[in-house]
Amino acid sequence: MAKQAVSRKTPSTPPKPQNKKVLSLARALPPTHDAIATRAFELYLSRGAMEGSDVTDWMMAERELSAASSS
Numbered sequence: 001m002a003k004q005a006v007s008r009k010t011p012s013t014p015p016k017p018q019n020k021k022v023l024s025l026a027r028a029l030p031p032t033h034d035a036i037a038t039r040a041f042e043l044y045l046s047r048g049a050m051e052g053s054d055v056t057d058w059m060m061a062e063r064e065l066s067a068a069s070s071s
Contacts, residue, residue: 031065039065 039061040054047053 029069031062031069035065036061 036058040057043057043060044050044054047057
């Protein structure tokens with residue numbers, strides 16, 4: 001009688017996603033241009049839409065978003 005070959009492969013399971021690593025990477029990324037522009041516009045509106053402080057608004061928005069992404 002001939003012996004039959006038996007496959008003893010164990011089912012491979014895909015690795016679990018490392019959610020904590022993904023989240024920490026996302027926080028480490030600098031804010032996007034669009035995110036800064038949106039926040040700068042919010043600051044502009046909060047000042048009563050008065051012109052003349054566009055650079056200040058941009059810098060403040062960039063600083064706020066950068067601080068939020070690093071914490």
